[in-house]
Amino acid sequence: MIEYKNVSFSYDAQPPVVEDISFVIHKGETIGLIGANGAGKTTIMKLMLGLLSGEGQITIDGLPVTKQNLSQIRQKIGFVLQDSDNQMFMPTVYEDMIFGPRNYGMTKEEAEKRVDEVLKQLGLQNLKHRYNHKISSGEKRMAAIATILAMQPEVILMDEPSTALDPVNRRTVIHTIQSLSQTKLIASHDLDLILDTCERVILLSQGKIVADGDCETILRDKKLLEENRMELPLCLQSRHC
């Protein structure tokens, strides 16, 4: 279980990016984090990973996010960055995938076995020895997800997983998210993706939670979405139905 209790964060002497937010994520839930640009979606994720530190308390399975616990916490949580180029820093997909497991003490053989399992699970065996600079954006996004899955995290955070993807690759990412059993927190402007993958949504506006509840109920509430600089998902807009 992940719990945010009165969490606030601001960059030096600036208005808070996240202000007094509290919510709980239960094991196995898939939650969409939505809101306009600058609403604080990525900040909430970075606070959970200890990349930023603010006020209030965040606990992961009862473990508070503090400097001493970071290693344990980061082993539990996988973070798929918005820009896959920033995630894939080794020459090949295989080397990138093996990086995390090896750092967490796995032997080369064990890590390699894990890599093969994840690649098979995602149907990406053909990418194993490909160079990161020679694969397409869609393949890179899937490879970035694979690098995270290779660490067998209990929780997966995804920041804008469908950005810059063509419809087919976007659909592949959606299917992949649906197939994962872990607890997932997905920050996105792509409300159709959120509708397809999440059962619960947290709507943020200017660093505060304005709605937290059933995905379909919130995403069908045109007034609420428009008040917070969002729109109905395309599939719920009458002309697209």
Place this chain on the structure above:
Amino acid sequence: MDNLSKAQSEFLEMDEIAAEKSFLHQLHPLCKLLVTLTYIFVVVSFHKYDITGLTIMILYPILMFQAAQIPVHLCFYKLRMVLPFVCAVGLVNPFLDHVPVIQIGHIIVTGGFLSMLTLMMKGCFALMASFLLVATTPVDSLCAAMRMIHIPDMLASLFLLTHRYIGVMLEEVSVMIQAYSLRAPNQKGIHISAWGSFLGQLLLRSMDRAQELYYSMLLRGFRGEFLYSDVPACHMDSVLYTLISIGFFVCARFIRITQWIGNIFVR
């Protein structure tokens, strides 16, 4: 493709060349590192007028390029930006050192001219050997070899990360130049008035990217020490390669092989 994108892809290509499977590629990285360092040390130690002694040292890179199945011209092509500087190092020597050293017919060759040639050769040979090392050894194996000879982990990691960040920086420069040139169509290069802001932006963008990359590493358990790729055991071929190569360098340094061969023909 613009020049920078080309430079970037050329830079990234080195990883692919280093991952080939020739005889030289499969040798132990520490052996290759030691041989290369010894080669450079021996080449640099030749006397400034000893052009005949130095000439024999070209055998090592030429043979090794064959063994690695890498065309020699690739080395000169990749190093085309550096080679002119290396060659320019000794250009003033002929003006400073007028002492006659050899006379070929009526032509007197001065010490300055000879030292210019040896300096150029030393520079080129050292670059060729370094290129050979980088082109046959993946960077993380090279760093693992550096750790084996007790080079501090901080330096080895710095070397590895610098290598990674060069690619990131080139990417950022390429994007910025593209954005600039699309809005300055009749302009060649970047106008001097934009240099300051261009460099500032580049620094900020590269720092942002570098920070994101670093986050990504931290989140996957990086604790300041790289777990380099598993270096294979040192087999007999690696030991033989090291002994034969270093033996050859020592012989070439202390036995005047070229003079000895020349004497056979003169007599």
